[in-house]
Amino acid sequence: MKKMKELDLNPIEINTPRANRYKKMIKLSKIPGFKYLFNRWMDITHSNGSAIPINVSLGTYEDKVLPLIVTEHFIKKASHIVLMDCGCRVANDCQNHDFHLGCTWLGEATKRIDLEKWKTHNAHVGTIEEALERERLAYENGLVPHLGRLKGDSIRYGALPDEGHFMSLCHCCSCCCILSTMKYGSSDLKKIITKMEGVEVEVNKEMCVACGSCFKVCIYDAMKLIDGKAFIDPNECKGCGRCERECPNDAISIRIDDYSRINELISRIESYVDVT
Numbered sequence: 079m080k081k082m083k084e085l086d087l088n089p090i091e092i093n094t095p096r097a098n099r100y101k102k103m104i105k106l107s108k109i110p111g112f113k114y115l116f117n118r119w120m121d122i123t124h125s126n127g128s129a130i131p132i133n134v135s136l137g138t139y140e141d142k143v144l145p146l147i148v149t150e151h152f153i154k155k156a157s158h159i160v161l162m163d164c165g166c167r168v169a170n171d172c173q174n175h176d177f178h179l180g181c182t183w184l185g186e187a188t189k190r191i192d193l194e195k196w197k198t199h200n201a202h203v204g205t206i207e208e209a210l211e212r213e214r215l216a217y218e219n220g221l222v223p224h225l226g227r228l229k230g231d232s233i234r235y236g237a238l239p240d241e242g243h244f245m246s247l248c249h250c251c252s253c254c255c256i257l258s259t260m261k262y263g264s265s266d267l268k269k270i271i272t273k274m275e276g277v278e279v280e281v282n283k284e285m286c287v288a289c290g291s292c293f294k295v296c297i298y299d300a301m302k303l304i305d306g307k308a309f310i311d312p313n314e315c316k317g318c319g320r321c322e323r324e325c326p327n328d329a330i331s332i333r334i335d336d337y338s339r340i341n342e343l344i345s346r347i348e349s350y351v352d353v354t
Contacts, residue, residue: 096169100259107264117266120229121240125270126350127226128343129250131277131319131332132217139337145223146213147340149182149247152225153209156184156245156353160191161204161212166254168199175251179216182209185353187237187244196235212249221249222318224257224271227351245351250297252320258297261314268314276339277317277332283307285329292321292330 107116130145139147153159164180166172178200183191193201204212216223225247232240250257260268286307293301293308300314301321308329310321322330 096166097256097259100256101262104259104263104267107267113264113266116264119233120267120270122266122270124240124242124350125227125229126346127224127228127246127271128274128347129271129316129318130223130225130274130343131317131334132220132222133319133322133332135322135332136319136334139340143217144334144340145217148344149213149223149225150210151344152184152245152247152347152353153182153206153213156206156209157186158188159184159204159206159209160188160193160201161209162196162199162201164249164254165199166256167251170254172251172254174253175219175221176215179212179219179221179249181249182212182247183231183235183237184245184247185243185351187232187241190237191235216249219249220323221251222320224248224250226271226347228270242351243353245347245353252295252297255297261297261299271316273315273317274334274339274343276335276342277319278335279310279315279317279319279322279330279332281308281310282329282331285327287327287329289326291324291326295320295324 106112130148132143132145134143136144160183162181164177167175167177167180180199182204191201225245227242227244228246229240231246232238232244237244257271260271288303288306288308298314298316300311300316302309302311319332322332
């Protein structure tokens with residue numbers, strides 16, 4: 079058996095040219111002066127989003143799995159929808175997940191996106207039915223939805239000024255997602271993506287063998303090793319549930335204390351962004 083120090087227990091790293099550029103840039107957010115500029119540029123006061131766990135073990139509510147309840151709510155309310163391939167998976171030539179199950183942009187401000195500029199990413203105006211089908215396929219593909227108001231996306235896709243009518247709905251994989259670079263940022267930037275209230279992820283120490291599987295899929299650097307057992311840092315965990323799905327020993331569990339938390343999440347996101 080491998081010695082503990084030889085196990086692959088390092089946080090996930092994406093070492094592509096694109097990801098490395100983001101890493102270098104976001105590390106600057108920890109430096110005084112640059113931190114102030116980043117906070118203004120990202121408009122952290124008005125930016126907020128969440129990862130939505132996709133785990134079957136959370137059960138169903140109103141005959142739907144949790145992520146679809148939330149994402150379908152916003153898709154059905156959206157006045158305008160733009161769909162495109164996942165830029166992260168395209169850039170990384172992802173072999174694990176379908177790059178066509180990419181980004182869904184919702185709200186009136188998405189009309190400002192230059193579809194011609196992003197035609198190589200198959201950018202196009204989508205229908206509600208098409209967007210809902212993407213949600214179903216993304217869930218089956220094991221992709222974690224992240225949604226909310228993120229000014230960085232408004233800037234990248236030319237949807238400025240950011241007046242709260244541009245919602246980002248991305249379907250992220252652990253092997254390519256650019257959000258993995260957020261762990262290098264300041265504490266302020268890390269708080270933009272917040273865990274859904276009521277979601278708890280825990281490790282059963284008696285069942286954990288420190289195999290490292292959970293470390294390989296945690297893009298937020300929330301997995302630690304304490305006394306030879308995996309430990310989830312509650313200050314870093316975003317509740318996406320990837321670790322629970324990946325653990326081969328069923329040592330990790332995820333639960334939600336009350337399904338009314340779904341409505342709380344929807345209300346919180348709607349306080350930041352209006353997609354109608």
